[in-house]
Amino acid sequence: MCIEDGSISSGFLTLFGRPTRDTGLESERGCDVTAKQRLYLFNSGSLARQIDNMVKASGKKAGFRERIDDIYWRLISRAPTAREFGFLDGERKRRGKRGWSEVPRELAWSLVNSKEFLLRT
């Protein structure tokens, strides 16, 4: 998101606690977690488009393993653990030829909605 001027309003930034710019204090920023924020992360159309673009970009990678690694690195800066990859690979096999391509998209959505994405420091 690109904001040229602090007076430009953004529903997204307000939702996630942008301060009103009355003071320069970081404490003015709201850090509450609200249901409205989680709804946005679950269902927002603009976020879904960004996830789609990212998944498409990862689709250029050769195999399933590389795609999954790519999505993990892009979103939470690490490779999947053996347990995580085992689960995802199981899903790939279970969904079969026609269904497996949804797995990377569902994974990207899940990572954006995970606690690790927001809170791991």
Added chain:
Amino acid sequence: MKQAKSVVEIWLWGGPSQLETFDPKPNAPRDFNGGLKAIPTNVPGMEVHEWWPELAKCADLYSIIRTMTHRHNGHESATYLMQTGRLPGGGEICPAIGAVISQAKCGAYNGELPPYVILTSAKGRFSEVGFLGADAAPLVTGGQPNSARFVVDGIVPPAGVTPEIAKRRFEMLAEIDAWRPSEGSPNAALAAAFDAAGAEARRIAEGDAAKVFDLSLESAETRERYGRTTVGQSLLVARRLVEYGVPYVTFNHPGWDSHKRHFETMKKRSAETDVAVAAFLSDLKARGLLESTVVWMGGEFGRTPKVGWEPPWNGGRNHFASCFSMLVAGGGFKGGCVVGQSDETASKPVSRPVSPQDFLGSVYELCGIDPDGPLPNRQGKKMTVLPPQSEAGRLREIYA
């Protein structure tokens, strides 16, 4: 007195002209009225501008205030004043009336949608919630109600996400979301709040709330009656939100800041708004909801009575706060009344000036909120709902 349950605010962003809405001056010179006329309404003696023929047929449902007045001709200050009853400055951003009323009423409301819903975009350049913060924040719908599918960001999943896909995603999330902050770390409390907020969000997304925004559940006839315009379909959604029980609904209706080519802009804006608001009020009345729902329509100020015919205005009107009009209906406001009288060019109040605080204080009173009482907040601010003022100016002459 019975308390209003809900409020619908139709915010005419930019400052609509009083002369081409509810304070027409057919006998003034052309430099003031543009050569346009007033028309009678179904209430004897009550006239509106000729561009509002549908509202003229149901004037018994609403009242007009013709003498709104303040002294701030800039959009930001005037909006802040009309929404909070205070002037900006002093290091405190106060909450707007929508945030205050929805927070006061959310205890008695048990719907899944947030108690404060804004169609379809926020006012911008002014935070509706002020210091009340994220928990008072409105649900701002985004999307376009006048389209085949009104996609409300967050509530209605984007096109292509079927209930089956949504279910699979949450199953995957349950597997993937295994990381936990260490016990006692600052993020542990945040993680718990994150999970609780997620559970609440799922209840909203998977319950009946999304149906409120589904206009395909309305008949084609009803959709036509409101007009197939953004304002028409937004007010139809507003009616569904009121039926659902949402305490405060705002429709932000932009496009009234007609500095240039005022008459062309106003004619188009008035036509679609006239149809929509008349249908909305009649529908609320027919469903027995008008008595319990305050409806108010207006902007931050009016427009200069004297028309600027010369370039660059080419028939324009500028900002004007000394005298402007407001429409109120329902929720304890009587219909068919006119409050105040302006001079022969709608330039200043001649009788019964109404301040922003008088107006806001009246809406608060009808909602059962004492304007002189403390403003509830978690931030520990000691502040009254409105600044200390006389209650003499409140619109009690038009309380039912």
